[in-house]
Amino acid sequence: MILSTEKGVAQYVSDANANGRKLRIQGGGTRQALGNPCQSNAVLSTAGLNNISLYEPSALTIVAASGTPLADIEKELLAEGQRLPFEPMDHRGLLGSTGTPTIGGVVACNISGPARIQAGACRDSLIGIRMVDGTGAVIKNGGRVMKNVTGYDLVKLMAGSFGTLGVLTEVAFKVLPAPETSATVLVEGLSDEQAIAAMSAGLTAPYGVSGAAHISKDRTTLIRVEGFEKSVAYRVSQLQSVLAPLGEASIVSNDNLWKSVRDVEPFHALDTAVWRISVPPSDGAKVAKTLEASNDTVQIIYDWGGGLIWASTPDDLDVRAALNGISGYAECVRGTHIKRLPQNAAIARIEKGLRAKFDPNGILNAGIMG
Amino acid sequence: MEMPKPNKQVLMRKAHILRRLQDVLPENAVIFEEQEVRAYECDALTAYRCPPMIAVLPSSTEEVSAVLKICHEEDVPVVPRGSGTSLAGGALPTSDCVILGVARMNAVLETNYDDRYIRVQSGRTNLSVTGAVEQNDFFYAPDPSSQLACAIAGNVAMNSGGAHCLKYGVTTNNLLGVKIVMMDGEVVEIGGAYLDSTGLDLLGVICGSEGQLGVVTEATLRILRKPEGARPVLMGFDSNEVAGACVSDIIKAGVLPVAIEFMDRPCVEAVEDFAKAGYPEAEAVLIVEVEGSDAEIDDQLEKIKKIALKHKPVELRESKSEEESAAIWAGRKAAFGAMGRINDYMCLDGTIPVNELPKVLHRIGEMSEKYGLKVANVFHAGDGNMHPLILFDANKPGDLELCEEFGAEVLRLCVEVGGCLTGEHGVGVEKRDLMLTQYSEIDLEAQMKVKDVFDPKWLLNAAKVFPLASSDDRRLI
Numbered sequence: 001m002i003l004s005t006e007k008g009v010a011q012y013v014s015d016a017n018a019n020g021r022k023l024r025i026q027g028g029g030t031r032q033a034l035g036n037p038c039q040s041n042a043v044l045s046t047a048g049l050n051n052i053s054l055y056e057p058s059a060l061t062i063v064a065a066s067g068t069p070l071a072d073i074e075k076e077l078l079a080e081g082q083r084l085p086f087e088p089m090d091h092r093g094l095l096g097s098t099g100t101p102t103i104g105g106v107v108a109c110n111i112s113g114p115a116r117i118q119a120g121a122c123r124d125s126l127i128g129i130r131m132v133d134g135t136g137a138v139i140k141n142g143g144r145v146m147k148n149v150t151g152y153d154l155v156k157l158m159a160g161s162f163g164t165l166g167v168l169t170e171v172a173f174k175v176l177p178a179p180e181t182s183a184t185v186l187v188e189g190l191s192d193e194q195a196i197a198a199m200s201a202g203l204t205a206p207y208g209v210s211g212a213a214h215i216s217k218d219r220t221t222l223i224r225v226e227g228f229e230k231s232v233a234y235r236v237s238q239l240q241s242v243l244a245p246l247g248e249a250s251i252v253s254n255d256n257l258w259k260s261v262r263d264v265e266p267f268h269a270l271d272t273a274v275w276r277i278s279v280p281p282s283d284g285a286k287v288a289k290t291l292e293a294s295n296d297t298v299q300i301i302y303d304w305g306g307g308l309i310w311a312s313t314p315d316d317l318d319v320r321a322a323l324n325g326i327s328g329y330a331e332c333v334r335g336t337h338i339k340r341l342p343q344n345a346a347i348a349r350i351e352k353g354l355r356a357k358f359d360p361n362g363i364l365n366a367g368i369m370g
Numbered sequence: 371m372e373m374p375k376p377n378k379q380v381l382m383r384k385a386h387i388l389r390r391l392q393d394v395l396p397e398n399a400v401i402f403e404e405q406e407v408r409a410y411e412c413d414a415l416t417a418y419r420c421p422p423m424i425a426v427l428p429s430s431t432e433e434v435s436a437v438l439k440i441c442h443e444e445d446v447p448v449v450p451r452g453s454g455t456s457l458a459g460g461a462l463p464t465s466d467c468v469i470l471g472v473a474r475m476n477a478v479l480e481t482n483y484d485d486r487y488i489r490v491q492s493g494r495t496n497l498s499v500t501g502a503v504e505q506n507d508f509f510y511a512p513d514p515s516s517q518l519a520c521a522i523a524g525n526v527a528m529n530s531g532g533a534h535c536l537k538y539g540v541t542t543n544n545l546l547g548v549k550i551v552m553m554d555g556e557v558v559e560i561g562g563a564y565l566d567s568t569g570l571d572l573l574g575v576i577c578g579s580e581g582q583l584g585v586v587t588e589a590t591l592r593i594l595r596k597p598e599g600a601r602p603v604l605m606g607f608d609s610n611e612v613a614g615a616c617v618s619d620i621i622k623a624g625v626l627p628v629a630i631e632f633m634d635r636p637c638v639e640a641v642e643d644f645a646k647a648g649y650p651e652a653e654a655v656l657i658v659e660v661e662g663s664d665a666e667i668d669d670q671l672e673k674i675k676k677i678a679l680k681h682k683p684v685e686l687r688e689s690k691s692e693e694e695s696a697a698i699w700a701g702r703k704a705a706f707g708a709m710g711r712i713n714d715y716m717c718l719d720g721t722i723p724v725n726e727l728p729k730v731l732h733r734i735g736e737m738s739e740k741y742g743l744k745v746a747n748v749f750h751a752g753d754g755n756m757h758p759l760i761l762f763d764a765n766k767p768g769d770l771e772l773c774e775e776f777g778a779e780v781l782r783l784c785v786e787v788g789g790c791l792t793g794e795h796g797v798g799v800e801k802r803d804l805m806l807t808q809y810s811e812i813d814l815e816a817q818m819k820v821k822d823v824f825d826p827k828w829l830l831n832a833a834k835v836f837p838l839a840s841s842d843d844r845r846l847i
Contacts, residue, residue: 056723056725057622058618058619058621058622058724058725059618059621059723059724059725059754060621060724061723080622081624110566110571112566116565116566117565120539120543121565121566123566123571123574124539124542124543133816137812137815137816138812139812139813139816140809140810140813141813141816141817143788143789143790143808144723144788144789145721145722145723145753145754145755145788145789145790145793146721146753146754147531147535147540147721147750147753147754147755147793147794148721148790148792148793149528149529149531149540149578149792149793149794149795149796149797150790150791150792150797150801150805150808150809151797151805151808151809151813151814151817151835151836152575152578152579152817152820152821152835153529153542153574153575153577153578153579154575154816154817154820155574156542156571156573156574156575156577157570157571157572157574157575157820159571159574160566160567160570160571161570161571165570176626177621177623177624177625177626178624180624197484200484200485203486203595204483204484204486204508204595205595206507206595206596206597206598208597228666228669228670230665230666230669231662231666231669231670234663234665234666278564278565278566278568279564280482280485280487280562280563280564281484281485282482282484282485304565307485307564307565308565327562327563327564328562328564329564329567329568331568340568340569341568342568342569343567343568343569344558344559346556346558347558347560347569347572348569350558350570350572350823350824351569351570351572353823354570354819354820354823357819357820357822357823358816358819369569369570370569
């Protein structure tokens with residue numbers, strides 16, 4: 001069912017709750033594979049909730065209905081020289097999905113990209129939501145101002161909740177000026193350990209690095225700076241000297257490099273499982289080594305200075321075991337493994353308790369988060 | 371301020387509860403004499419006071435856990451306390467409660483520059499987190515005005531902000547993980563030295579929950595490399611409206627200063643008397659600070675000055691040295707002290723959409739005349755977080771009540787124009803009874819459900835945040 005008003009969503013969910021009908025919540029349907037298998041009797045599509053209801057460039061604020069295509073929002077922002085700060089990834093290439101990514105889907109899955117290392121995740125820019133809980137009640141939290149500590153922050157709780165606490169109907173963001181220009185320092189020939197040291201050197205220098213990635217197979221390390229023309233020129237040249245002891249660094253200006261990292265393009269054509277692992281950056285190479293030692297077809301791409309590992313592996317490899325005491329988590333993004341698991345028993349119990357409160361009959365994306 | 375009636379059953383068992391707490395804590399960590407618990411009767415919202423039944427000062431997560439377990443078993447309300455600097459009454463006790471102060475837990479547990487984090491015990495003060503890393507040119511970004519005294523525990527509880535959060539975000543954007551003790555004594559680790567979480571964002575809802583979900587004993591915080599330099603420019607305008615328009619234009623132009631501070635005439639005058647910062651005669655003063663290398667700063671300030679000149683400033687003063695920068699900031703930093711010297715004041719904290727600034731300031735001016743109380747405005751203009759200071763005389767009967775009424779009207783206005791009741795101070799008891807102007811009963815019910823999960827007996831700081839009438843049924847369980 002495609003619904004085009006919040007009231008319609010509330011009625012539909014309320015009926016489903018009364019009838020014990022389990023719903024699959026869907027925006028553009030491009031990221032469905034990110035969740036665990038989900039029990040459902042019907043699909044609730046938010047694609048009809050399509051409207052930018054407020055955009056105030058001088059207040060750095062945009063508010064949109066959850067089914068609004070991400071591309072529409074990005075276009076509207078760009079016309080005023082602004083952008084979403086967190087550089088959301090497009091999953092279509094990696095997951096082989098089709099459809100139109102919606103802003104609600106981005107929020108429900110808390111989707112970010114390379115800029116997350118500096119500008120924060122989707123949840124950090126999200127400042128308000130409206131939602132329909134599992135009983136059909138319409139709930140708002142946060143608002144349209146970027147500083148707001150009035151009551152509990154359910155905004156954060158909704159980001160990345162995969163629709164299990166409620167159906168998002170409206171989302172509000174703090175946006176940022178789009179940079180005048182960007183440039184990338186490219187270092188070639190580094191090992192994983194050296195690359196992580198190089199990225200760390202970049203991120204701990206005072207030059208506002210907004211992206212730090214390493215493509216292991218190509219031994220290519222990328223460190224990005226964005227801003228005003230003169231400033232970027234200065235900063236990349238400073239970074240070049242910082243990195244000089246670690247390897248020869250050249251300056252390139254190719255945004256497609258970052259789209260490739262953001263969307264994990266090197267893995268698109270591979271017929272493998274893909275995992276997303278978040279760990280402290282200096283543990284990144286250790287995890288990758290363990291994976292590579294267990295199978296020689298494993299490929300690794302690092303983002304977030306080494307803290308985010310994209311691993312292409314044979315489908316039967318248990319990647320979670322490779323963490324082996326290292327703090328962090330691994331999510332299966334593509335493949336047959338269970339996609340996501342709670343980090344520990346106490347957290348699992350709290351999550352279960354919250355879901356039982358917001359969706360007492362378990363009708364919203366049941367089972368999708370494990 | 372209405373508070374729940376004390377639980378007589380608890381008060382009657384004071385001796386027994388005290389003995390149990392003394393069994394698990396060192397002698398000097400349990401405070402129960404009437405004269406001594408008085409030290410904990412209020413926080414920085416001094417208008418309201420109530421001595422607690424008992425105060426405890428544990429030194430470890432284990433001790434916090436033992437205390438909470440006992441209180442949970444004995445149905446004793448617990449009010450967590452960091453440094454007691456809350457302006458919203460977040461640490462105001464009830465007479466039947468145990469104050470749980472984390473001030474003795476102030477150690478740095480781990481510092482990692484390569485991975486850009488620090489792990490501290492939650493009683494550590496905000497400024498001393500930066501103090502622990504600044505020898506290596508790092509800093510912890512959130513900088514509430516009380517940063518010399520306020521504890522990370524309170525920062526996490528209130529999701530504290532500061533002058534520089536336009537660029538660096540507030541506490542929640544700089545918090546990577548916590549060790550939290552649940553009301554039943556269970557210790558849970560959430561997040562850590564890595565980014566984001568795979569399940570529900572529990573860290574996100576714990577931050578800003580005003581000590582109602584658990585007691586945070588350790589925090590992993592993001593630290594950042596200091597910029598090469600920073601420099602402010604000071605501008606004076608002949609009306610609040612023009613200053614507000616200038617703020618909008620700066621933001622729209624794609625320059626993102628690290629801070630934009632706004633002071634109106636009453637504030638500037640008080641500051642001049644007190645701090646002699648050399649501020650100009652103007653209706654409104656802006657301080658705009660940018661960061662980077664010298665050349666980058668020049669470049670950004672050039673852009674900002676160009677915008678400002680279009681608004682015909684009565685003064686435009688760029689700092690030429692560290693001394694001049696310090697002088698520009700001196701007045702702003704002394705603002706609260708300066709106001710305190712001439713009057714009692716109530717500091718509001720409502721946030722509004724930046725483009726509503728001129729309208730809201732105008733309306734506040736009208737209200738000031740209506741109530742016959744003076745207002746000075748000083749605030750973070752870049753993010754719309756206002757701090758109107760309403761002046762009153764605490765010794766004059768009825769003045770506090772009048773001031774509160776005025777304050778409530780200002781906050782209702784903030785909500786009316788699309789903003790919120792509190793941008794960085796928290797709800798506490800101060801704004802508890804205004805919550806329904808911003809949220810419906812259903813919205814509040816959703817928030818209270820979260821507390822039901824973390825603290826089913828509603829023992830932790832339970833008389834705060836939600837109007838008592840809304841939370842009554844839960845607290846009586």
